Amino acid sequence: MLDVLLRLFNMQHTALGKTVSHKTRHERARFLRRFFRDLVDKAGFRRPPDPRNLGQKHVQAMVQVWQRERLAPATIQTYLSFLRGLASWLDKPGLVRPPAHYGLRLEEYERHEYAQRDKSWRAQGLDVEQVLQQVAAFDPRIAACMRLMHVFGLRDKESVMLRPHAHVVPFAQTGLPDVGLNADDYLWVKGKGGRVRWIAIDADAQRLALAQARTLVTGQDASMGDPARTLRQNLRRLMYVLEKFGITRRAAGTTGHGLRHGHVNDLYEQIGGVPSPVRGGPVLPPVQDRAARKAVAERAGHARLRASGAYIGSVTLARNRPSDRSAEPPCG
Template sequence: MAAILNVRAVVRGYRLTPTVAAALITLFDVHVASVHSRTRISAKPLSIKTQEYRVRGICAALVELREGGFPIASPWNVRHKHIEWLVQHWVRAKQTGGTIENKLTYLRALCEWMSKSNLVGTLADYVDRRENGLVRSYVAEVDRSWEANGVSAHEKIAEIATTCPRVAVQLKLQVAFGLRVEESFLLRPVEAVKDAGLLGVTRGTKGGREREVPIEVKIAVLEEAARLANPRTGSTIPEDRTLEQWRDRYYYVLERHGITKSGLGVTSHGLRHQYLQELYEKTSGAPAPIKQQGMRPDPELHAEAMRRVVAAAGHSRVTKANAYLSTFARQERLARPNPTIDEARAALETAGGNKTHAAAALGISRQALYRLLNAA
């Protein structure tokens, strides 16, 4: 039986009128676990965590509407003007494009449940994303691997093993196979070995996209994970803990050993970046662009490396590899010195006031030009 969130407990935490709360609970009871994404492959219901994000996002938006002077009596009364006001409110609050997009996704789901599928548009329908600095970039500008931040994965994981061998072996799985955190929790090492050469990653994947990654010479990691496997479930989550309880324990152990952005400057997700960067270099013969080595591989080898990286990462589009590897063009642009305000004004004058042409002449984005001019 699929797990469903206790929506009543979550809704009670918001300052909603009884009428609005009751209508929301009725909708959530029927729809909260249903899949809204059109790119998701799995037919399974949403996770409890995603269900809660959805409920909280919708409740918070309705509270914001009331505080902004729109005391709607029911979610069924939501109109275009309410969505437009919310977007402008979030933009004024300097929220990121990704955050606003996620909130619109929650509202879009709500409106589809009420058969108002065309009520909520995309962020670009309400604001100029470039003008407002809301363009979402999927190209890495900072190397998040442990190696790039001066942290030895081998030494740090050995240190963590003295506190908790299970957390350590899950980190080893992330290093060896590029797993996401939850994938490393839910991997069943004995079942996952498809044959001598491939590991099946089927649980905890993003959007239900199952994949196979090469085992190569890393069988020892799987053997260690198998020794620590829960005899009942087959995963490395201890028998006396739920997934949520184990997630809390996992991050507690990492924090104790400094694996946070505010500590050593890395998170466990950086191990996935490191694995995929190494896979790119092994396939192409050149370091990933994010390494800033200035070496470019043969174009065909680059294309093949990108395909392998995105397949190993479990994404749907080749361009998603740029989130881990960056691009040569982006790194070259970042390496150039920033133009001065005088240079920006001169370029703008030469371009006859056309900011797009001025930005191109300076080798920066239009958004960056706006930031430079506004800072003067």
């Protein structure tokens, strides 16, 4: 029955009238199959129920399992969201209750919307150029993708799918208003939700990264991904190389995504004139802060200004920072 439901509904967004990405479909299907297995393996049920008979006792039991396993708040929120989707497919819209109903404390399910620390490579003591040189000796194509993430603030998927020839166009072809003219050439990037953004190519490091990337692709319309691999395989290769060189949250305190964090934090400082809140910067006047956050949100490809806080932190973080830094305890 679960397979039938997945075939019928898994491509649909649970709240909006649109389809979801292949990544979301894969993760949702994998979770739901594991959920019913875990009801037996971890929650003590004799057999997994028919999805049509899913009830509160099953959800409650699995929430207790997640509490024991100390899953991250974001993970629990995602799992509950997937279960709400399943409930909607079964025409049981109220089946999954708010997290507090299952005894979850606020800190166990509330996501941190704003960054609490600088996740960039620099903040973790990593020399970006040194790492990229080492990676280039092992896999030049992956190193070029990582460099594009670094100088343009791209997501991993965006860097792999980028076409270094075809996606660079003169300003006149962007359709942007003349007030937005910041460079002769712009990079076309298609991000999450199909949102397109244009990034001004206004730095030598960006031009160099594109020049290096162009030497590795096979034609004018070719993307950065290895043509012998599928998109999924190229993304796996990128993850493999990052892990091989120790760029993981456990080993280095950051991931490949840290290149994107570093780029947009640098951008905030460039626009605002001071370091971002997660980098210890002071509180900016609201107009300046908003302008810098708007630039960060646009560069990262987010429609909401508030999304910038996930990279640079909140104004509250800067406001609550002790003014007398000599009184702060030394870092461990």
